[in-house]
Amino acid sequence: MDLRYTAAEQAFRDEVRAFVDASLPHDICEKVLGHRRVEKDDYVRWHRILHAHGWGAPTWPKDFGGTGWNALQRLIFEIEALKAGAPRLLPFGLTMIGPVLMKFATQEMQARFLPRIPSMEDFWCQGYSEPGSGSDLASLKTRAVRRGDKYIVNGQKTWTTMAHFADWIFCLVRTDPEAKPQEGISLLLIDMKTPGVTVRPIVTLDGGHDVNETWLEDVEVPVENLVGEENRGWTYAKYLLGHERTGIAGIGHCHRELRQLKHYAALAADGKGGRLLDDVRMRDKIARIEMDVMALEMLLLRVATQGNGKGPGPEASIVKIRGSEVQQDIAMLQQEVAGPHGWPYSPQWLEDGAMQPVSGPDWASPAASTYFDMRKVSIYGGATEVQKNIIAKMIPGF
Known part of the structure; x- marks a missing residue:
């Protein structure tokens, strides 16, 4: 199977890059790339910028006010937006309850609730x-x-x-x-x-x-x-969870944090008068994680281009497990790069950029916070152990 982008897909990627570069507010981008707290107003502002451009619901069909993008276009959008420093699109309306309402709700309920999700009138x-x-x-x-x-x-x-x-x-x-x-x-x-x-x-x-x-x-x-x-709620719950787990793979987040990891390693000293990035052992660790990110992207591309039209199946559990692991591995290596400067941190510093870091350079201060935050990725949306059970039950001969 050929997983290279076509000319049309490359043009779409360029369009997304250009729009995000021109439209993403600088203060929001700084928060995301600096691992500071993203507040409600930041999320709402970015959602409404996308909505005004007609991109407020990337995963929705046009009949419900979405973009009508295919799975590969949605994946390209996620990768490029998050790599640029955009906050993630909040999944609760867009990729959780939204698809459930489209499939199972009455027309009256759809008309009442769905239009208010992309516009962020309802959180x-x-x-x-x-x-x-x-x-x-x-x-x-x-x-x-x-x-x-x-x-x-x-x-x-x-x-x-x-x-x-x-x-x-x-x-x-x-x-x-x-x-x-x-x-x-x-x-x-x-x-x-x-x-x-x-x-x-x-x-x-x-x-x-x-x-x-x-x-x-x-x-x-x-x-x-x-x-x-x-x-009949259990049927609707399972449908919703399939959409949630596919999104937790976080490939755009992985690309962004891998780039940040390399940047941090270039700034960090190796204790011998050089850069940590030039240390052969550190370069080996970064290369291994970069290969994991590439493999995760290939897995997601296969899922995106081989859709069966029946909604998420066991592949949702597979990408959820692997995406969780890769995100945690990147956060762990960022913590290693930060070294002793990464452990003493202040939650207040993450709220207020005017405060001085607790120890060492600015970029190292959020390392422990990011590491701790990533511990939950393998739990929410269904713990890894539960996902393995689902895979075992749904894939014959597994």
């Missing part, structure tokens, strides 16, 4: 995991009891990324406690401003608080906010 978060129900998602306990034209929801969700920014949450709830675990689950769309919704931050190892716990206490949700059919 979404995901309500799947619970304490004790993460990898074993079917054991979730959040209850939704129907009373007339409303559901009354009670329970707790955890690891709800960016819930403190969100306007809406798509939430798995148990509507039939007597049914088998996978058969008694429904998918509800809940307004985060509804009385009874409480968001509490979870501070992670890197000092950040992107993730939260979300409490639902007698929350009233209109029946019209039920996606599809009652007790």
Whole structure:
């Protein structure tokens, strides 16, 4: 199979590069490349710039206001935008609940919610995991009891990324406690401003608080906010997770961080009066990771060009595992390059660029934060062990 870009694909890549170079705000780019905190306003601003250009929904068909790009064009866009220093496009609306609504929701629900996602009029978060129900998602306990034209929801969700920014949450709830675990689950769309919704931050190892716990206490949700059919939520959840896992591969992120790694190694001293980049052992480590990134890109290109039209299958789990590993390996080597300057860091420094770094050069200060943050990649979206089980079950003879 020929994985080289055609002339048309190369022209598309050049178009993406030119647009991102001209349109990506410099202050956002500096934050991303400097590993500083990207805030809600930064995400919203970049999304709206893309939306104004007609690129607000790269993964969506034109019928729903998307670009209509094929899988390879979407991959090219991701690589070029992230390499240039753009923040990732928030997946919760675009690549999670959006495709689910397109496939399973009524036309009325589609018309109500879908147009507001690319324009960032609605900021979404995901309500799947619970304490004790993460990898074993079917054991979730959040209850939704129907009373007339409303559901009354009670329970707790955890690891709800960016819930403190969100306007809406798509939430798995148990509507039939007597049914088998996978058969008694429904998918509800809940307004985060509804009385009874409480968001509490979870501070992670890197000092950040992107993730939260979300409490639902007698929350009233209109029946019209039920996606599809009652007790069919497990089907919708699996469809959503396939789209999520493919995106977690993070090939654009890998390309960008590999370039940053080389830059850091060129700035770091080897302790012998030279550059760390010129040390043969370090060059070998960088070369090995660069080969891993190239192999991951080839894998994604194969997935993108061999789509079967049935949505993500076991390949979503394969690229999720490998992408997680490569992202973590790059962060680990960045930490090694930073050396002792990378360990003492201040979360406040990541928020305020005017502050002085704790130790050593500016570029080394976020190394520990990045390393810690990347630990979670092999867990969210389904832990690596769970993905291996999925692969074993779905690929005959594996």
